[in-house]
Amino acid sequence: MSNSKGLLTVIGAGPGDPDLITLKAIKALQTADVVLYDALVNPELLQYAEQAELIFVGKRKGCYAYQQEQINELIVQRGQSQHVVRLKGGDPFIFGRGAEEMEFAAKHGLNVAMVPGISSSVAVPASQNIPVTKRGAAESFWVITGTTKEHKLSSDVALAAKSNATVVILMGMSKLSAIVALFEKEGKSETPIAIIQNGTREDEKIGIATISTIKKEVEKQQLTNPAIIIIGEVVKHREALSSAINTYKQVDEVNG
Template sequence: MARDAGFRTTLPVSGRRVLVVGGGSTALGRIAALRDAGAEITVIAPEVVQSVQDLAERGLLRWDSRAYDTADVSDHDLVVPATGDPGLDARVAGDAQAFGRWCTVPDAVPGPGSDTGSDTDATRPRAGGGSVTLVGGGPGDPGLITVAGLEAVRTADVVVTDRLAPLGVLHGLDVEVIDVGKIPRGRSTPQEAINRILVEHARAGRRVVRLKGGDSFVFGRGGEEMEACTAAGIPVVVVPGVTSAIAGPALAGIPVTHRGLTQGFTVVSGHVPPGDPRSTVDWGALARTGTDIVLLMAVATLPAITQTFVAEGLDPATPAVTIADAALPTQRVVRGDVATIASRVAEAGIGAPAVTIVGRVAGFAPSV
């Protein structure tokens, strides 16, 4: 057996076959910690939260949508009981022992983040009322969340999290986790429902952390959440995060500004393409700014965007780079130019999340 809070650092899980039994909020932090450590993860659970489903759809783990069976433990190096049901978790641990497999043991009885919904101190109202802290978690690696953001998560009663947040920081915490991840063209929690969750838990006297990837105010709808909480009379604290618009290129060795190459950069959302009536971007003017262009949420629309750039006068040979899964073990970098980057991204099978940077710095190579 291995203590649950320590397996990420004390057991060599990189490349190992790890079975996680359970796919609810109880399992979320453990799954993320295993992913960050490079484990080959199989999740067995009839249902999973949205962030776990997203990891499965991105090929970062295997999800077997069914009930647990004793024989499941035999083909794995490490077994992680994480159903939130003490009886079932104990059964899984016992089966692991019987098969001679390493198995983590929860450090405490399931808390408010478990699927059983136990009532513990974290769910009870606190004197002085509740609050909401909007935490930008950075590009995804738990090591890149700020000190203030990590402290907020560790002292929270409730964490309302997104699929791109650094979910590994949740591992080992006795906190209620509510997954409201939005899967592109898939399961999604409406923003109005998220706002309501924040307000309701804060009104119940709890310390609520809204944990996002990147920065809450850079295409993260943090402003809307602040408005909703303020209108309800809920105190709000903002902890900025490292936006992927800068972190993604940096992690690929690309500075978004560099003397002699550019005097600025422009960050835009590619959620809707040029010509779409919902788009408010002047793509032609953007192509002529002379600054580097950072595109977020633009995997599906990259062909239309790059074609528009060329049509509006941007040199087709302008360097371009796409960085997928920045800061994670699965990070991938695809290089090209404005004329070829969209096709190369498609050929590489790149999916969201990804950042594309267009401009002279995309061809940056440090001198030696």
């Protein structure tokens, strides 16, 4: 990234906690002339781009500041003579459209670079002591978008529901009823499920239930987007760990 002019750098901002951005990402922000940032990016990260022009290009509740085509054009327009940083939540190559923007920029003569980010798909469950794999519980995991380009539930969810793998669904809250129905169809009504809203942020909320009871828990906790859905036996690890910690504290108190 030494040639800062005529350059697009796509950066993963991590899942939300500003401490979870990488050092390489911070260094790139410090050399940026323009930063185009999304709605899921923690605003605290913008302090690293003190000299840059900051442009919000994300969306909130379905309202787009810029359409994707406009973002692409903006990247090329500014990137002809400046270092443009495209700051995206999580990892830009996991349902982040980072690859599309890089391809567009490269076709229009820009140099391109990518700085990976910590993906919310594994970091958010981990922040709540839920591993996506665990010996004896899950040998693999699926990461699936809940909403496709056509605004439908991904057909891969039905395939994942047939497996013993952990299933992590991003952008799936609007399709929760359909997701529940698919798992119930496979006889998995008692399978544990967790929904984590605003993962790793100060306003984080979490609901733990089973497939059959999760909709009531969502209503009780008033959970909504942005949220991550985790389905599988690994969800039980959080409760087991909490019990172990509490037991240790009680024994420690008794022993003085």
